Amino acid sequence: MRKSRSRTIVRPQIHARIFAALGDATRLSLVAKLCGGKPRSISQLTRGSRLTRQAITKHLRVLERAEIVHSFRTGRESLFALDPEPMDELKKYLDRVSAQWDQALSRLKAFVEE
Amino acid sequence: MRKSRSRTIVRPQIHARIFAALGDATRLSLVAKLCGGKPRSISQLTRGSRLTRQAITKHLRVLERAEIVHSFRTGRESLFALDPEPMDELKKYLDRVSAQWDQALSRLKAFVEE
DNA sequence: ATAATAGGCAACCTTTTCGTTGCTCTTTCT
């Protein structure tokens, strides 16, 4: 078995911003509303929330900076839609983490059994 | 096609804490170090970082509260090890999101083509 | 033309987060 202990397979840093953007209940529920597929306006997304429109706007901007969402203006409203690529990236990241983890476990098992 | 528009498939809230815990570059790199499999002490995890031991400790406690990591004391050192279940949960969450997304896309496609 | 709706921008406040320093305690090494 090749033991490449000098290098870590899982990269740091890059995904922190995406994780952070999803690390808030309000934003997570915005994502939930948007993953229905249809673009929604800020007012629409504000309806049913206890927060003000401006608060929702700020959350949407955070999601936008993390590129989880993009917006475009039509007439007097700005619509937001989901951008699923970063989520896929996160999924891949988590896959790598658990792959490395499983590998570590089987190494451990092999070590114990030898 | 059954259109269950009244309920959202993707749940909010529950995963926010886990996402938030991973939403920091320092903590992400701690996870990276830990997913090698071997439990590491606080001092070990501090070595090579520009931060103080206490800063690292705090980050570890955050990861612990999110149940991404657990700790146990042996002698004078407390060791931390990864707990991969929450990561799996996140992966499942992201799967649900992208499943719903794909579904929305195909609904849209069907609508456009009809 | 006016009123109503949708948003942007800026100031402001409060709470969390991130990191530090200083001190104490326990365990291990010599």
Add this chain to the structure above:
DNA sequence: AGAAAGAGCAACGAAAAGGTTGCCTATTAT
């Protein structure tokens, strides 16, 4: 026994996050 290493606790400060209010502009509806 004494020194060194590992860690816990508490106080503190700076900065960021989350939210609000007030006001102004642009678009749509009546």
